[in-house]
Amino acid sequence: MEDFEVVIIGAGICGLAMALALHKKGIKSVIMERSESLRNVTGAAIGIRPNGWRALDQLGVAKNLRHTAVRLRRTPWDGETRCLRRKDLIDTLYAALPLGTVKFGCQLESITFGSQSTKHVLRFIDGSSILAKVVIGCDGGKSIIANFLNLKPTKTFPLSAVRGLTNYPNGHSYNHEFARFTKDNNIVGRIPIDDNLVYWFCLQRKDENVWEDPEVIRQSTLELLSNYPQEIRRMIENTEMKSLSVTHMRYRVPWDLFMGTFCRGTVTVAGDAMHIMGPFLGQGGSAGLEDAVVLARTMSQLGSDNGESKSKVMTHGVEEAFNQFVKQRRMRVVRLSLQTYIIGMLWGTSSILKKIMYIMLLILLFPYQHSHTDYDCGYL
Ligand SMILES: Cc1cc2nc3c(=O)[nH]c(=O)nc-3n(C[C@H](O)[C@H](O)[C@H](O)COP(=O)(O)OP(=O)(O)OC[C@H]3O[C@@H](n4cnc5c(N)ncnc54)[C@H](O)[C@@H]3O)c2cc1C
Structure with missing residues (x-):
């Protein structure tokens, strides 16, 4: 059975950004993607607000991406906002990765703890299996890794x-x-x-x-x-x-994000697999980019071998790194998810009474409605 140090499931925006962030910190990873090629068409385009640009800057791809889309004029205090073709974003992240990082046509079916070792056994629908020391689930809103972590199922607006x-x-x-x-x-x-x-x-x-x-x-x-x-x-x-x-x-309810256990040993989730939310703030993708920067930073600080071979990860250090990652990300994604949840409920209801209630809640909890764009995920 092939044996890997760090395996990422899913080559969406978050999975690719995750592999790139780890690569920039000298940590080697491999991405297992179920599709036969990059999924760079679905969804057409994606708005990136200032917090997303900060993360892309850290990943070293912002400069090229800025050339692909005009800067939007919103309000003067809103900062840099552009709408990128998803293809440009995904292709750019992919091109920045070492050749062969993504293995296509690998649909994860299940994950179990290996009986003989501390490694995890990942089984794919074609019957093949691999061993992985560290697993990062970036497998979207119906994540198998989230199920493994016993997270509650996501819901639909x-x-x-x-x-x-x-x-x-x-x-x-x-x-x-x-x-x-x-x-x-x-x-x-x-x-x-x-x-x-x-x-x-x-x-x-x-x-x-x-x-x-x-x-x-x-x-x-x-x-x-x-x-x-x-x-x-x-x-x-x-x-x-x-x-x-x-x-x-789809969305994960804010209180599940508040309470959920997002890592177990050396397995964690990021991106939509962790915090899928309604698109009303245009932040789901950017939050996944932020996850990548924060997780790679904590992995590099706590989880990788400080010797000459940074491609070796240390199990105890990774566990601590994942705990830190979840700690640093939890309230950020709870707030985003709560704001989108209330907006989604507001748009989805036809009851005037409920509409008034949701508007009051938004005013009360989010008096500055764009403050989510001020977030800075920090240096990689
Ligand atoms: C209508 C709409 C508009 C949006 N607009 C914006 C916006 O303007 N700005 C913004 O920031 N965000 C926006 N978002 C949110 C954004 O699209 C998502 O947050 C982002 O694409 C999530 O990326 P991800 O990599 O976490 O997950 P995904 O894009 O879902 O990628 C998951 C990957 O995992 C793979 N996968 C899944 N299961 C398996 C498996 N079992 N084995 C192997 N591979 C697997 C999938 O094939 C896929 O490639 C919007 C969302 C919607 C629905």
């Missing part, structure tokens, strides 16, 4: 999101800012990526259908937005078909 990219070959005329339109209980957001490409999303009360066919997604979105201005409908009509997707929004 009564909302779903359609997302897409629209290219304007002769340029669009929109300002470089986030525009939001609300009508008939639907919310449409439009954000320019550059002078030709626009990212848009449409939030709607949950539709039980999970469409995969892009043409069906486009037609049903157009039907839903039949009362919207022609300009919005044209944007959706002209969407790049391969960029279209529908997502039912």
